[in-house]
Amino acid sequence: DTEVTQTPKHLVMGMTNKKSLKCEQHMGHRAMYWYKQKAKKPPELMFVYSYEKLSINESVPSRFSPECPNSSLLNLHLHALQPEDSALYLCASASTTGDLIGGYTFGSGTRLTVV
Amino acid sequence: TQLLEQSPQFLSIQEGENLTVYCNSSSVFSSLQWYRQEPGEGPVLLVTVVTGGEVKKLKRLTFQFGDARKDSSLHITAAQPGDTGLYLCAGVGGNFNKFYFGSGTKLNVKP
Numbered sequence: 001d002t003e004v005t006q007t008p009k010h011l012v013m014g015m016t017n018k019k020s021l022k023c024e025q026h027m028g029h030r031a032m033y034w035y036k037q038k039a040k041k042p043p044e045l046m047f048v049y050s051y052e053k054l055s056i057n058e059s060v061p062s063r064f065s066p067e068c069p070n071s072s073l074l075n076l077h078l079h080a081l082q083p084e085d086s087a088l089y090l091c092a093s094a095s096t097t098g099d100l101i102g103g104y105t106f107g108s109g110t111r112l113t114v115v
Numbered sequence: 116t117q118l119l120e121q122s123p124q125f126l127s128i129q130e131g132e133n134l135t136v137y138c139n140s141s142s143v144f145s146s147l148q149w150y151r152q153e154p155g156e157g158p159v160l161l162v163t164v165v166t167g168g169e170v171k172k173l174k175r176l177t178f179q180f181g182d183a184r185k186d187s188s189l190h191i192t193a194a195q196p197g198d199t200g201l202y203l204c205a206g207v208g209g210n211f212n213k214f215y216f217g218s219g220t221k222l223n224v225k226p
Contacts, residue, residue, distance in 0.1 A: 106150075109155070
């Protein structure tokens with residue numbers, strides 16, 4: 001299995017809703033990432049997990065809450081989002097944070113719309 | 116400001132034409148990668164270049180890493196509509212040895 005699977009593919013949520021994005025990989029990768037991408041722009045790093053521990057939080061607002069229940073799963077919990085949070089949310093994995101020669105494997109993303 | 120600047124930002128060409136996309140930095144990178152992203156999908160890794168001066172070919176795509184490891188280029192020969200997408204360079208470098216994405220090049224190949 002050489003894929004990163006993200007669900008759901010599309011999500012529309014109100015500003016008072018609570019929802020979660022899910023990401024799963026079975027490549028044995030120990031580094032997992034959340035990125036946010038606006039249209040026609042490069043991905044922006046949000047969070048990095050290394051061996052299931054949060055290692056980087058790029059000053060992301062607390063309305064985004066990451067969770068790594070085990071080495072294969074990564075969640076992003078969303079609460080009280082704003083319309084400007086609408087974007088494509090990408091999950092990625094790599095063998096480790098210190099070895100990116102093999103590059104990232106990205107999921108297909110969740111297209112989030114906040115109304 | 117981006118640590119990795121790509122040019123051009125947008126490119127619209129006819130099928131069969133050749134093109135080159137550039138990725139430049141003032142910093143040294145230990146490796147550089149190129150990704151292609153289609154609308155509504157995540158980026159897909161095309162290649163990683165590691166050694167200064169390295170050239171890699173992937174069918175009609177030729178990737179080059181600069182001798183000083185501060186720049187890279189992607190050349191596409193005889194572009195096809197299937198090459199349409201957002202091309203991103205990325206790599207580990209800079210003062211904090213972090214992973215950076217380039218500013219992106221949006222390519223449209225018209226049939």
